[in-house]
Amino acid sequence: MAAGLAGTTSEEIDSTSSAGDLISVGLREGYEAFDFAIPFIFHEAEERLEHDAPSPASLLPFTAMPRDELKTMLGKGDVFVSQDLQTSTLFGDYRVDGAVMNVTGYNDFLTRLTRRIGQALSQPLPKGNKIAAHLANPYLQVNTAELAGWLEDYIRERLFGADFEPLADENWRLLLLQPVLDHITRVFAVALIESEARPILGETEVRYRYLSEVAKLPMRETSSLPVRKCIYERLPFPVRNGGLERVFIEWAQADSDVEAFCKISETRHDFVRLRYVKEDGLPAFYSPDFLVRTVDAVYLVETKAQEQLNNPNVQRKLKAATAWCERISGLPIQDGQVERPWHYVLLGERLFAEWREKGARLPALLNFARVRPLAVASAQGRLEL
Helix, strand or coil: CCCCCCCCHHHHCCCCCCCEEEEEEHHHHCHHHHHHEEEEEEHHHHHHHCCCCCCCCCCCCCCCCCCHHHHCCCCHHHHCCCCHHHHHCCCCCCCCCCEEEEECCCCHHHHHHHHHHHHHHCCCCCCCCCCCCCCCCCCCCCCHHHHHHHHHHHHCCCCCCCCCCCHHHHHHHHCCCCHHHHHHHHHHHHHHHEEHHHHEEECCEEEEEHHHHEEEEEEEEEEEEEECCCCEEEEEECCCCHHEEEEHHHHHHHCCCCEEEEEEEEEEEECCCEEEEEECCEEEEEEEEEEEEECCEEEEEEEHHHHHHHHHHHHHHHHHHHHHHHHHCCCCCCCCCCCCCCCEEEEHHHHHHHHCCCCCCCCHHHHHEEEECCCCCCCCECCCC
């Protein structure tokens, strides 16, 4: 009994509530002024890449040398091997056995030419056996049949300034010569880029949910604070290691530049959460600590102890939240919502204490500490409904 491992019960203990000082806090009168509208993207507008068919008459013909002079460059029999062609344009191996070529022929050439232009336009290709291995995003991967048709029309009607029959007398072999190939790829690269159109199909459909949908929050009276600029009359803070959150609530309540704020309940506000991928590769959900609205912006705020800022999962949450805020800030105004950018703030204990001790404004601190999106930031975050 002295060590606390055993004890006695009595009728008084049996009549004591196990809930302690647990209370249920509802919405305050006039909560609408302090409510937060959380946007959800139901449907994205789709951007498509389309091309108007280039007119062969508008494309430049090959005039570097006449057709007869080109024929003298082909050679005869086994002499016809184009090393430069194989390494620079990657059209494959073209071998001549006597007077017969061991390739499919003109159609095979046209297929390879279509793929080459669709992969990299007129950019140089790497050495080796892969097409455009250095390019992260090939220019054109669909509608290649149309591109092949445009190439066919250009070769037959315009390439040499007169009608050209590739299949007559194996004339298509002229197309394998390096100057001719370079000219075709250069002309079509410019024509495709000039003729491209990017129409937007449909509209981005956005819906809103409000924090006030959760009409009551359970909390302990001893670990909560009365507030005025919130939809609820009180806000909770953690009993253990909750000192930073408590001071944040007090500062937000006292600062006149803060229009509204609220602490997010992970269990009750289950629609205010972000998807992210943990360090072990598993998907997870994450809810920020606070929502703060000022005249200029809305902030998702995460308060952390100083030693936790560089935790890998904390950094992954940061990337997810930053990407989501950037996407939301670019949405069109709908349903009369006030246009304010959204920002994510990862607020460390040390920075928080320094600014508060100097008597700074909380919105100034949030604007200073907000995460600026990087061009290479992972866009893995999205709000989960």
